[in-house]
Amino acid sequence: MTENIVRFAASEQEPYIGQNLLNNGYVAELVKEVYSISGYKTDIKFYPLARARELAKQGKVDGLLPFYQQHTVNNVFVLSNPFPGSSIGLIKKKSLQIAKLSNLNDLSWHKLVFQDKYKFGAVRGTEDILSSYSEVKTLKLDLVSSDIQNIDKIIANRIDFAVIDKYTAADLLINKRPHFIGKLEFMPPPLLHSNFYVAFSTIPENVQKNKRIFDKGLKVTIDNGGLTKIMLKHGFMSEEVSGTSKQKLTIGTVNNNDMVVMKRLSKHFEAMHPNIKLEWRILDEDILRKRLMGDLAIADGQFDVMTIGTYETPIWAKRNWLTPLHSFPKKYDINDIIENVKKSLSYQDALYALPFYAESSVTYYRTDLLKKLNIKMPLQPTYEEIKQIAAKVHNPAEQIYGICLRGKAGWGGNMALLSTMVNTYNGQWFDTKWLPTLNTTPWHEAVSMYKNLIINYGPPEPINNNFVENLALFANGQCGIWIDATVAAGLLFNPKYSKVYDKLGIANAPIAKTSKGANWLWSWALAIPASSHKKEAAFKFITWATSKDYIKLVAQQEGWVSVPPGTRKSTYQNKDYLQAAPFAKFVFNAIQSADPHEPTLTPSPYIGIQYVGIPEFPAIGHQISLKLVEVLKGRIEIDRFLKESQAIAKQQMQHSGYILH
Template sequence: MRTLKSAALGLAVCATSAIAINAAELTIAIVNNGHMINMQKVAEAYTAETGVELNWVSLEEGVLREQVTSDTATGGGQYDVINIGMQEAPIWGAAGWIEPLEFGADYDIEDMLSPIRNGLSHNGTLYAAPFYGESSMVMYRKDLTDAAGVTISDSDNWNNIKAAAAAIHNPDDGVYGVCLRGKPGWGDNMAFITTVVNSFGGAWFDKDMRPTIDSDEWRAAINFYVDLLGTYGPPGSEGNSFNEILALYNEGKCGMWIDATIAASFLEVDGVAYAQSPHAGNPVGANWLWAWAMAVPAGSPNADEAKKFIEWATSKDYVLAVANHPDFGWGSVPTGTRVSTYAHQEFLAAAPFAEAEMMALQSAAPEATEVKPYVGVQFAAIPEFPQVGSAVAQEMAAALSGAKSVDEALAASQAAADAIMSEAGYY
């Protein structure tokens, strides 16, 4: 099997940076979504109190993953704090790429939701602290479903979801029945697509870690996905991921969206209702589990200051800082990480999605099973997965756009995944 470093070096070129030792400033690489953008404003108070200057590098999800992986793998030293997730944290921690995290008693690590904490740890050691956690769920316009005389239930059948999308689809009025991720990337379109495959009874690999993308389950799932989104989704869906769909939803153009639970914090349309993710007979893995977390690259000369910042930014006090900030409030606090957040009545009053979000988080199933012999819901926790997932993502986007047939895309995906896994020495 190839080393983790050799797998990562294929993703991008080395980046370098000159960072002063013991400088009272930190360079922080973040994903460009709402909670992370909000943090920049909330953290002005941290700088005022500590004197530590914070230099923010906000990147689109795919670009962030590539740059952070390259810089961390090569010891480039460009960043003091990095956003990573549950796919990378335990692998990078085991490889010594990122620093172990240990905080004071006031941090109350036992307050952290155990599925999130476990997913960011290796052998019981936390390597990345969660800024927010998420599963996935259905977010739909109840005014539209009521008007069309259709209902959406928890853990609904995919065929019922398709019928509901057809009923509320009205492109002449600028409303599309369903908006789903189509933009290629292992954490973009493949995050959602993998949950669909899971729900059809499929998996990425068999017990010998051979790809199973040419299986009947994958074929049924991808044909369904392409037909659903191609018929009842907005034009150009192969270019849409989280941020693009959030904008469409808030413009009133999406009747239904199945995506990260964290999206509910940013919906501005009235009458949104929530339901647990649908499936096609297999509910296990129909909803994902993820956390955008903060880690310190190994060898950072500012590691101590970086860990202090992470301790603050992922603490109970940070939740209160957002809740009490004049620009935000309880409806904008990062969720999915701490039990205590869900005990605040002010939060529950401001977050009608809280119960559905917690249900989804608790029902996610990242553990290995006979059907899925690897850890992870919408990813496989192996070093090679980003390469495999990225290759397949391009093929799925081609199938969605019509550039390839589903069968052609699946055959190309199987061949690419097989070559990667074979070269890595799995068989």
């Protein structure tokens, strides 16, 4: 039987579609979902835009995606029905003042902007958006070839406004110009909501059939809520609370199990506060970070509660992006929070986020597999010992892999683990003069060990695996060893979730030449952005979700083994918890021993063990994480990876003024 496959040439348009995005991005995932309804598969390959269009024009593929409203159709393409695309509007410096508006959705600001004294920047092909407004008479317009050029021109005062998609602007600032974050703002509402289309080539005989199947599947996906779910998954749409007078709190959080439990139990909070309705945005870790930071980057103001970590809190607090937290109810018992966790979420002795759970990193292993092979895991293993054990345990024929490690791109993904490995090989990200030190022997040794472990003894396609995926693999009995966060212990020891709850051992995070910086310190915490207009309601929620009473509620509903760990001293003094969680004292000691203020054996200028506590690190870490994936794919050698990574880090540090050119 012939398999039904529809083939597309795609051009990258991050953050909507791209090779390095989750599931290749929202557009790709939607197209695959739509065709799957009719039993069709899709083959999407990425090319430069001109090449993708040419392949579609010549009929060498069935179509092109994504297609924009401003593109020319002619007789070359037949367009699908539309689906949500970009939100194109104007971005400017915060310091550029135009008239204050009583209503942010008042379109009258367009009239104020379109005046002779302002100069506009636009990417070629988008200038028609401006000229379509009747207010435009004489417009000073500067055309460029890329959005990043316009962002640079705004900062340099060469233009006043740029026409740009708001999510594109946010991602460019995060990944390319992090030192500009907080200086620009996107002006609501957008000038244009530009739809996306699938453009079908008119040459293939089945063009009308492909279009008909897509349009039919798209309607089904819209009607059954699938489109909304996919968009929410990628962080592009907000669920609206309609037909109610309740105050809506929008919460952005990560898709970890503890957060899913928090959402499920939040009905108790809503019952206690009947005038508050919670809207949840539960996202993949990498997408969450981009959307939260993007919200701040362009002053979008979408969130009332943000789930952030020990990296973001002091940096964002210093820039006045977060609301300082004080005047806690006596019952909350702020002094019960573990001291170094509280310190990591503070700036100038003021608390800016409340810890939902805290973690360090450890080595999990299967006691039954090691016993069968007459192997003993040291309490403090080295990476060489880990490699030897993983090699003996590895049995892919039985779907048991020697070791599971984070391989997915992201500064909080593959780079989090690699950073701790570099520490133990006596390496660091920067020396005391902020010069990058990536092209060095410790980095080479760490990357070599990382690649050896993950390629030779890990599961297939490791570049798709982060914390959540490896947790599922280990809980299903498919990993011999897993080096990752202590927060997983509550699930792995839980018979409701884990098949290996009674075959589980824990050791310290591995070391190489030093134990310094081997185990990280992290907390997922709840903060209130300064841009929120519902701070009082948000404070009620975050104090509820991080309280002693919430921990008791989780214990009642899920069992003591599942309570959020690492935050409160009282949890580790509770006999019920200690009895249910055999790992409790081990985890507590790991958290207590982690010191982000002295992360490396050789002195470093930064705070952070598995990250560098500077605003530029997400941009640096993200770009290098993508190159690390290329190493795992076998596309580049380690020497080239280190050389190019060194250049990336040095260029960013020069742009940001840490080092001279």
